[in-house]
Amino acid sequence: MLIGPPGAGKTRLGKRVARILRTDFIDTDRRIVAQHGPIAQIFGEQGEVAFRRFEREVVAQALTERAVVSLGGGAVLDRDTQRELARLRVALITVSPEAVEARIAGSKRPLVADGIASWSALVEARRETYERLATRTWDTSHRPIEHIAAEIAAWVEAPVLTEEAP
Numbered sequence: 001m002l003i004g005p006p007g008a009g010k011t012r013l014g015k016r017v018a019r020i021l022r023t024d025f026i027d028t029d030r031r032i033v034a035q036h037g038p039i040a041q042i043f044g045e046q047g048e049v050a051f052r053r054f055e056r057e058v059v060a061q062a063l064t065e066r067a068v069v070s071l072g073g074g075a076v077l078d079r080d081t082q083r084e085l086a087r088l089r090v091a092l093i094t095v096s097p098e099a100v101e102a103r104i105a106g107s108k109r110p111l112v113a114d115g116i117a118s119w120s121a122l123v124e125a126r127r128e129t130y131e132r133l134a135t136r137t138w139d140t141s142h143r144p145i146e147h148i149a150a151e152i153a154a155w156v157e158a159p160v161l162t163e164e165a166p
């Protein structure tokens, strides 16, 4: 499971990790779009509450599947999702404001459409939740995606016991 702020690289990284591990890949946003239409349109026409409801349904299903799952940045706000993630191996993907600025410029993400100030406020409000749920953290600000994906794949493949050993 990959969690973290918008623009951190969850979708691209998750896809690569799944390719390395030869397993299925699920991007929760992609499933929402397939079922309900473009994200900006859902936010615009039905509002964030409706989007979060669709998101929770898709996440609940995805967490039961054997796959690498990249969650939308705000999916961790749901209490049931938080409870379920607490039992899983969760990679927190982070990025600095400086590095994310170019990535989110002109993007279709409704909550950060007006720029880095709203991105920073959103990340600050979620920081504690992201950190609490994370088993390990990778920062994508200064490193190529291939290297990070290889590390995450190796970590996913390692037996859980090595992590839990003292």
Ligand SMILES: Nc1ncnc2c1ncn2[C@@H]1O[C@H](COP(=O)(O)OP(=O)(O)O)[C@@H](O)[C@H]1O
Pocket (backbone or CB within 6 Å): 004, 005, 006, 007, 008, 009, 010, 011, 012, 013, 070, 103, 140, 141, 143, 144, 145
């Ligand atoms: N390690 C990286 N270095 C540079 N750019 C990256 C990196 N990871 C992702 N990006 C770019 O950042 C943008 C957001 O990536 P995406 O995977 O959609 O993030 P998220 O799913 O976390 O919102 C994309 O344009 C992607 O090409």
Ligand SMILES: O=C(O)C1=C[C@@H](OP(=O)(O)O)[C@@H](O)[C@H](O)C1
Pocket (backbone or CB within 6 Å): 004, 005, 006, 007, 010, 011, 029, 039, 071, 072, 073, 074, 075, 108, 109, 110, 111
């Ligand atoms: O952080 C958020 O609340 C959101 C992040 C987006 O996904 P990414 O984190 O993949 O950009 C998408 O789910 C939607 O625009 C809301």
Ligand SMILES: [Mg+2]
Pocket (backbone or CB within 6 Å): 010, 011, 012, 027, 029, 070, 071, 072
């Ligand atoms: Mg994404």
